[in-house]
Amino acid sequence: MYVLGIESSCDETGVAIYHSEQGLSSHLLYSQVDMHSEYGGVVPELASRDHIRKLIPLIKQCLKESGLTGSDINGIAYTAGPGLMGALLVGAATARSLAWAWQIPAIAVHHMEGHLLAPMLEENPPEFPFVALLISGGHTLLVQVEGIGRYQLLGESLDDAAGEAFDKTAKMLGLGYPGGPKLSALAEQGTPQIKFPRPMTDRPGLDFSFSGLKTFTMNTINASGKTDQDKADVAAAFQQAVAETLSIKCKRALQQTGLKRLVIAGGVSANKQIRASLTQMVAKENAQLYFPRLEFCTDNGAMIAYAGCQRLMAGQQQGLEIYARPRWPISELD
Ligand code: KG4
């Protein structure tokens, strides 16, 4: 079965075609980064308008690259949430309309389930069950995954998401949007001079909190010198603190569940130091670490096509309504 996947929850228009037996046949991404960077962050209305401009041409191009036409597609998967309402509606309305025109089923996909299953697109995918650390711009979740749709929330951020902390810290350092990759590039030029806090690691539990770390960073920036090297040192200390905090919590989650497989996904999982720190930790725990290729860490259509394909094959589909949910706890999935 060929499934067309559509991702439009934030600032990236992603389209892909996934075949249930042959795997990914094509995927394309248009990033709105250049447009939003002028404003220092995502402008929701501009995001929606740009998805409208880009989505249909990308779908046409994806079909062409796969050597397919609309009549070859057996199902459509679209990101229905969580995300920006206007942006979600563009994908949902387009998907629903095409499904109606082509007389095929459509399925609403949870964006974080897409991220969670992204490592399944790789050559050596993890087997169930596993622990997943989902770190994106809007979410920080630790989930015990028994199978598709069987997710038990182990912990989450009580305030800022990991990606949000990267983005806000980058802003404080005068780096532009998107902050995560820029902060991480700057951190490579620096050395941690001060030990930043590892929030909520001194007490039991698997929840996270990053807002205190943000304040600590702000105070350090105000108190320290303002040379490029000072900034790079702050970036390095911040990144090290986040990487170690995530690593401590993941180790705890593996020990608590007795599982030996850890999946990391979401935009922040592209971070080299976080990957390195988790790689070291799993080696000590005799566990395995799985992550998507870099381009599938951040938002993309391939993960949505894959997740939708699994659900469509299980017999699920959405009714005729245009389904979009800006807030959608992952624990509500079945
Ligand atoms: O998954 P994603 O593309 O979109 C959401 O679902 O939110 O994640 C975007 C987040 C942003 O906060 C971005 O700054 C962060 O991922 N990010 C990174 C890196 N690449 C992207 N954070 C740290 N290091 C990176 N290399």
Ligand code: ZN
């Ligand atoms: Zn995402």
